[in-house]
Amino acid sequence: MGNFEWPWQYNFPPFFTLQPNLETRKKQVDGWCDLVLLFAQHHKLYQLxxxxxxxxxxxxxxxxxxxxxxxxVYTVLEELRTRGNIEWTDKGKSRCLVMWRTPAEWGNLMYTWALKNGLLNTVCTLFEITQGDDSKSEDFHGIEDWLLKRSLELLQKDRKAELISFDGNEGVKFF
Known part of the structure; x- marks a missing residue:
């Protein structure tokens, strides 16, 4: 996975104090949002x-x-929520789901993978998609179930896939 490359602001002490000037604060919060998403992507974090x-x-x-x-922290997370990158999982806002890619973007990556690997009109288990040998080099390898299902539901809505349940397993057929 390699080492995470910190932006210059991370070693700049004022970055850790919310700035009173609104223009400066907007740039600061933008920097924090970028940092949080890059950090989550690098470490494959889907919950916080x-x-x-x-x-x-x-x-x-x-x-x-x-x-x-x-x-x-809450200021940054609320900005990420307004951008659609996080969702609170509880009313107390103590945990959130992190989406450094939208479910639509994940769905498109999975569909491209299925197309590239000749998996159209074949059933793949959700396990194969997230844990299988054929997906090891893909960004979605290891993706959490909640995000996987949201992504596949969007593909199903676009008629590019169909979610299937069989023998206690879940799968998807790509079209």
């Missing part, structure tokens, strides 16, 4: 516990002894 995350990277940088306050 807010309290746990607020004390760990990317919201904390032990090398410069800085941490984004909880208010700042």
């Amino acid at each position: 516990d807010v309290k746990e995350s607020s004390s760990n990277p990317p919201f904390s940088n032990p090398q410069i002894n800085r941490k984004l306050p909880l208010e700042g």
